[in-house]
Amino acid sequence: RKEVEQDPGPFNVPEGATVAFNCTYSNSASQSFFWYRQDCRKEPKLLMSVYSSGNEDGRFTAQLNRASQYISLLIRDSKLSDSATYLCVVNRAGQAGTALIFGKGTTLSVSS
Amino acid sequence: DTEVTQTPKHLVMGMTNKKSLKCEQHMGHRAMYWYKQKAKKPPELMFVYSYEKLSINESVPSRFSPECPNSSLLNLHLHALQPEDSALYLCASSQGSGRGSSGANVLTFGAGSRLTVL
Numbered sequence: 001r002k003e004v005e006q007d008p009g010p011f012n013v014p015e016g017a018t019v020a021f022n023c024t025y026s027n028s029a030s031q032s033f034f035w036y037r038q039d040c041r042k043e044p045k046l047l048m049s050v051y052s053s054g055n056e057d058g059r060f061t062a063q064l065n066r067a068s069q070y071i072s073l074l075i076r077d078s079k080l081s082d083s084a085t086y087l088c089v090v091n092r093a094g095q096a097g098t099a100l101i102f103g104k105g106t107t108l109s110v111s112s
Numbered sequence: 113d114t115e116v117t118q119t120p121k122h123l124v125m126g127m128t129n130k131k132s133l134k135c136e137q138h139m140g141h142r143a144m145y146w147y148k149q150k151a152k153k154p155p156e157l158m159f160v161y162s163y164e165k166l167s168i169n170e171s172v173p174s175r176f177s178p179e180c181p182n183s184s185l186l187n188l189h190l191h192a193l194q195p196e197d198s199a200l201y202l203c204a205s206s207q208g209s210g211r212g213s214s215g216a217n218v219l220t221f222g223a224g225s226r227l228t229v230l
Contacts, residue, residue, distance in 0.1 A: 032217040043221035102154035
């Protein structure tokens with residue numbers, strides 16, 4: 001099983017749609033979870049950290065289910081500017097330093 | 113503007129050349145990272161430095177040699193690379209390298225160095 005697995009893409013949605021991305025991780029001891037966004041030919045940028053209680057930032061909601069080792073990202077009222085690749089990131093537990101491992105990414109395309 | 117600065121932005125080198133990629137951050141972060149990213153693939157972890165010591169090497173070939181001269185600088189020395197090593201090399205830093213809370217482990221990336229090996 002891969003360390004971090006994400007929904008295959010691409011997701012093509014109209015403006016205003018709600019879209020959800022899922023991610024699973026293999027190591028139950030992982031403690032750090034993030035969603036990053038990467039635009040074409042740019043570096044990844046933090047979208048939001050994911051906390052056990054779930055967290056929301058405007059149109060974006062992240063959830064963590066430790067029992068199922070599952071992370072989700074919900075985007076409401078999609079905008080054209082949301083078009084990007086969304087990367088799920090999880091730490092590899094048990095190492096002296098922090099290895100942050102990226103999922104393959106899910107590409108979102110929002111059209112007018 | 114990114115708070116992690118990488119130079120050069122683009123590098124073209126032959127298979128017999130020796131070159132270096134440089135990364136600098138002044139956020140007081142104690143962990144620094146090298147990632148490699150090929151087109152349409154996610155970033156792949158190469159090395160992690162924690163408090164200026166190499167803590168993780170993801171079985172990277174010895175033709176890539178990292179160096180951390182001080183807490184603000186991270187270099188990646190390149191020698192005898194292969195064409196398949198052509199990629200975007202991303203440097204990142206984080207506040208800490210703890211196993212715990214997400215906050216200390218948030219990565220801030222540089223804009224990357226795009227390497228082409230001929």
